Amino acid sequence: EVQLVESGGGLVQPGGSLRLSCAASGFTFSSYDMHWVRQATGKGLEWVSAIGTAGDPYYPGSVKGRFTISRENAKNSLYLQMNSLRAGDTAVYYCARGITTGAFDIWGQGTMVTVSS
Amino acid sequence: DIVMTQSPLSLPVTPGEPASISCRSSHSLLHSNGYTYLHWYLQKPGHSPQLLIYLGSNRASGVPDRFSGSGSGSDFTLKISRVEAEDVGVYYCMQGLHTPLTFGGGTKVEIK
Numbered sequence: 001e002v003q004l005v006e007s008g009g010g011l012v013q014p015g016g017s018l019r020l021s022c023a024a025s026g027f028t029f030s031s032y033d034m035h036w037v038r039q040a041t042g043k044g045l046e047w048v049s050a051i052g053t054a055g056d057p058y059y060p061g062s063v064k065g066r067f068t069i070s071r072e073n074a075k076n077s078l079y080l081q082m083n084s085l086r087a088g089d090t091a092v093y094y095c096a097r098g099i100t101t102g103a104f105d106i107w108g109q110g111t112m113v114t115v116s117s
Numbered sequence: 118d119i120v121m122t123q124s125p126l127s128l129p130v131t132p133g134e135p136a137s138i139s140c141r142s143s144h145s146l147l148h149s150n151g152y153t154y155l156h157w158y159l160q161k162p163g164h165s166p167q168l169l170i171y172l173g174s175n176r177a178s179g180v181p182d183r184f185s186g187s188g189s190g191s192d193f194t195l196k197i198s199r200v201e202a203e204d205v206g207v208y209y210c211m212q213g214l215h216t217p218l219t220f221g222g223g224t225k226v227e228i229k
Contacts, residue, residue, distance in 0.1 A: 060217035102213020
């Protein structure tokens with residue numbers, strides 16, 4: 001079964017750091033672009049980052065310089081290192097598999113990140 | 118950044134009746150390869166989003182044929198031919214042409 005499982009969420013103080021993980025199974029992980037998308041409670045979806053099959057990263061301006069996406073193909077794992085966290089980063093973070101059309105065809109169940117003192 | 122605008126915000130529907138959601142982008146989503154990089158997702162209550170339509174009009178695997186996508190350039194529509202109770206949730210359009218990838222604000226579909 002094709003599956004993505006996120007972990008690593010939790011409560012962190014403003015200015016703190018957190019590392020999210022996404023474990024992939026059921027497909028050839030190294031062959032796909034991977035993404036992180038977040039959703040604040042009651043709000044819409046916001047793309048957070050992407051990493052290509054060659055390890056090339058992409059970020060929106062809202063997280064560039066604070067978040068780092070990486071992948072470890074040997075472990076079928078995707079990561080998101082989040083530094084200098086702000087209250088506005090509070091959200092459920094989803095990892096998603098990207099297909100060549102730029103769409104996300106598989107999503108994880110999400111992990112909650114709360115930034116609060 | 119490409120801005121995606123959806124309407125309506127909320128759509129009360131009657132089971133068995135059709136429904137339509139509009140999505141407009143601030144720039145054309147036509148790629149030089151001839152494909153239009155517009156995708157639709159449904160987020161059912163309490164669940165992760167799921168892909169419904171990719172490249173404007175292609176149904177994702179397992180998506181019922183009552184769902185259809187149309188449009189071109191910067192003007193798109195998602196149609197449900199006959200709404201069923203399981204179709205409730207929030208529908209999002211998304212552009213996959215340029216980073217940052219951007220979503221519409223969502224359209225909440227609920228049963229009357």
